[in-house]
Amino acid sequence: MKHILIVDDKEENLYYLQALLTGNGYIVELARHGAEALVKARQNPPQLIVSDLLMPVMDGYTLLRHWKSDAKLKKIPFIVYTATYTEPEDEKLALSLGADAFILKPCEPEDFIARFVEVLAKGVVATPDSTSETNNDHSDTLKDYSVILIRKLEEKTLQLEEANQFLQQDIARRKEAEDKIQHLAYYDLLTNLPNRLLLIDRLQHTLAMSARHHNHGALLFIDLDHFKTLNDTKGHSVGDLLLVEVAKRLQTCMREGDTLARLGGDEFVVILQDLSEDSSQAAVQAETVCAKIISAINLPYYLDSYLYHSSTSVGVCLFRNQEFTVDELLKRADIAMYQAKNAGRNTQRFYDPTMQAALEARAALETDLRLAIKKNQFRLYYQMQVDHSGNVHGAEALIRWQHPQKGLVPPLQFIPLTEETGLIIPIGHWVMETACAQIKRWESDPATRDLQVAVNVSACQFHDSSFVERVIEMLSRHKIKPGNLKLELTESLVLDNVEEAIMKMQALKSYGVLFSMDDFGTGFSSLSYLTKLPLDQLKIDQSFIRNMCMNNRDAVVVQTIIGMANNLGIEVIAEGVESETQREFLEQNKCNLCQGYLFSQPLPVDAFENKLRQMHTYQLSTLIGRE
Numbered sequence: 001m002k003h004i005l006i007v008d009d010k011e012e013n014l015y016y017l018q019a020l021l022t023g024n025g026y027i028v029e030l031a032r033h034g035a036e037a038l039v040k041a042r043q044n045p046p047q048l049i050v051s052d053l054l055m056p057v058m059d060g061y062t063l064l065r066h067w068k069s070d071a072k073l074k075k076i077p078f079i080v081y082t083a084t085y086t087e088p089e090d091e092k093l094a095l096s097l098g099a100d101a102f103i104l105k106p107c108e109p110e111d112f113i114a115r116f117v118e119v120l121a122k123g124v125v126a127t128p129d130s131t132s133e134t135n136n137d138h139s140d141t142l143k144d145y146s147v148i149l150i151r152k153l154e155e156k157t158l159q160l161e162e163a164n165q166f167l168q169q170d171i172a173r174r175k176e177a178e179d180k181i182q183h184l185a186y187y188d189l190l191t192n193l194p195n196r197l198l199l200i201d202r203l204q205h206t207l208a209m210s211a212r213h214h215n216h217g218a219l220l221f222i223d224l225d226h227f228k229t230l231n232d233t234k235g236h237s238v239g240d241l242l243l244v245e246v247a248k249r250l251q252t253c254m255r256e257g258d259t260l261a262r263l264g265g266d267e268f269v270v271i272l273q274d275l276s277e278d279s280s281q282a283a284v285q286a287e288t289v290c291a292k293i294i295s296a297i298n299l300p301y302y303l304d305s306y307l308y309h310s311s312t313s314v315g316v317c318l319f320r321n322q323e324f325t326v327d328e329l330l331k332r333a334d335i336a337m338y339q340a341k342n343a344g345r346n347t348q349r350f351y352d353p354t355m356q357a358a359l360e361a362r363a364a365l366e367t368d369l370r371l372a373i374k375k376n377q378f379r380l381y382y383q384m385q386v387d388h389s390g391n392v393h394g395a396e397a398l399i400r401w402q403h404p405q406k407g408l409v410p411p412l413q414f415i416p417l418t419e420e421t422g423l424i425i426p427i428g429h430w431v432m433e434t435a436c437a438q439i440k441r442w443e444s445d446p447a448t449r450d451l452q453v454a455v456n457v458s459a460c461q462f463h464d465s466s467f468v469e470r471v472i473e474m475l476s477r478h479k480i481k482p483g484n485l486k487l488e489l490t491e492s493l494v495l496d497n498v499e500e501a502i503m504k505m506q507a508l509k510s511y512g513v514l515f516s517m518d519d520f521g522t523g524f525s526s527l528s529y530l531t532k533l534p535l536d537q538l539k540i541d542q543s544f545i546r547n548m549c550m551n552n553r554d555a556v557v558v559q560t561i562i563g564m565a566n567n568l569g570i571e572v573i574a575e576g577v578e579s580e581t582q583r584e585f586l587e588q589n590k591c592n593l594c595q596g597y598l599f600s601q602p603l604p605v606d607a608f609e610n611k612l613r614q615m616h617t618y619q620l621s622t623l624i625g626r627e
């Protein structure tokens with residue numbers, strides 16, 4: 001088997017030729033440059049050498065020169081296989097140095113093998129015998145060789161310079177892009193201030209520093225007052241102008257080393273560092289910065305030639321020694337900012353833990369309420385509405401929450417939150433559904449079939465676009481007499497949008513549903529809207545009933561409401577009647593209906609029905625007694 005030496009600095013070329021030649025039955029030896037090839041060939045001369053030209057350590061031309069001047073090697077055929085030196089003079093030089101073939105890369109395997117076999121069969125064709133050459137010929141060849149090498153070198157240098165220049169430009173472009181990405185990631189586009197991400201990073205750093213030096217720091221949460229109104233009325237571009245100006249003014253209130261960041265919208269945060277070790281002094285320092293900020297923000301603005309005045313609410317949270325996490329600090333400063341808002345805005349407040357406790361309790365209550373809906377923990381109690389003869393005309397349905405740990409929770413402890421969170425919609429739906437089902441059951445008993453059941457409707461529920469359809473759907477599904485359902489609305493609910501209230505009430509009224517105005521007298525009762533609303537009943541608020549026998553003003557209010565209702569032909573009912581004196585006063589003043597503890601507390605259905613039966617028996621017995 002023939003032994004072939006392959007010389008190339010590229011692994012893939014070596015691998016390719018090795019595979020090709022071993023596949024054709026040759027034994028292959030590899031070298032990575034000319035010097036290695038010479039060593040190997042001198043130790044174990046091959047039958048043929050295939051060599052690349054451009055290689056490190058020793059290039060192919062030099063190898064060829066050494067090869068052809070080595071007595072032991074010069075008869076061994078030399079094939080040049082190159083992808084770099086492709087010009088005719090390159091080939092001419094190789095051949096003049098004694099190469100037996102000059103093959104350009106890449107070459108089809110069959111063509112390569114054909115040339116290879118041909119050279120191998122011929123043996124050495126044009127080995128220039130260095131000893132027989134004239135000195136002149138030899139120096140000419142060497143001169144050619146150096147010229148070509150220099151030219152190639154210059155070309156390569158130029159290529160490298162170009163490549164290098166391109167690389168430098170590419171690196172500069174990448175760096176610029178990276179800087180831009182970095183800026184986008186850490187800075188707010190509008191104001192160019194650090195954003196939340198950078199703020200958190202700086203805050204972490206400040207906390208660590210404060211732990212080392214034991215100084216206080218302060219986190220200021222700054223929110224512009226009524227910014228939304230400006231945005232909504234003048235547009236976002238004017239809003240943006242204000243934010244940019246605010247950012248500039250805030251910067252003037254900072255010391256070097258403090259951080260001012262924009263969290264988004266109209267929310268800015270300031271980190272003050274290196275405040276006093278003493279907490280009260282640190283508080284004074286923070287307060288001073290707050291005062292500066294508030295008065296800077298208060299100065300007038302010219303936004304696109306529009307004169308504007310702004311103010312801000314600032315929440316402050318002092319910190320020291322990494323006692324709190326970044327999130328905790330931000331939360332506290334945010335809570336303090338809400339305290340500032342609640343205190344009337346344009347002011348600052350320091351974080352107050354009682355407020356946080358209240359907020360946490362509120363969040364826990366909300367979670368509990370969601371669970372209560374799922375677990376069906378609500379109950380409906382009924383409180384009777386009675387006339388002066390003791391006849392029960394109706395009942396008010398009042399919700400209770402049967403809490404697994406807290407026991408029976410009264411509605412005032414949870415209804416306000418359900419109204420804020422919208423949970424009143426599913427809860428109110430459940431109340432109405434339960435009340436309708438109860439009305440249906442009571443319809444089958446002569447003692448209860450004419451009871452009017454009053455259901456409280458909260459504003460959120462009433463304003464819901466599907467309210468009217470829902471009520472009608474329930475009435476028809478339960479097949480109840482609509483006149484047995486009375487909806488209690490409050491004055492404020494109606495005043496939210498009188499036109500909408502009239503439309504919805506009239507729609508339900510046409511089905512026969514009744515309406516009562518709850519807590520009457522507490523709002524801005526106005527005769528003009530009273531006459532427009534399809535009302536069946538006015539319910540005098542219990543605050544007037546409570547005091548009417550002691551306080552002449554309340555007595556006058558009660559008398560006025562009764563007189564007004566009677567004149568308008570609207571039924572009137574007094575709520576919270578607790579004493580016989582109150583009942584007598586109401587009877588004397590022609591308020592026929594009462595609701596209150598004097599008659600009964602709100603009761604679960606069974607107890608309500610028992611009470612009803614007792615009252616009926618009592619009435620019968622007094623009637624019989626009278627006879």
Ligand SMILES: Nc1nc2c(ncn2[C@@H]2O[C@@H]3COP(=O)(O)O[C@H]4[C@@H](O)[C@H](n5cnc6c(=O)[nH]c(N)nc65)O[C@@H]4COP(=O)(O)O[C@H]3[C@H]2O)c(=O)[nH]1
Pocket residue numbers: 383397398399410411412415428431456457458518519542575576577578595596597598602
């Ligand atoms: N001191 C005193 N209080 C009396 C007397 N008679 C009745 N009360 C109480 O007065 C409240 C009357 O209900 P409201 O004014 O509609 O006021 C209700 C109503 O606004 C709301 N609420 C109750 N149930 C519901 C409901 O199902 N849906 C909605 N949206 N609100 C409800 O919660 C409020 C409070 O309900 P409750 O705690 O059940 O309180 C009831 C009732 O128990 C009395 O003689 N003395």
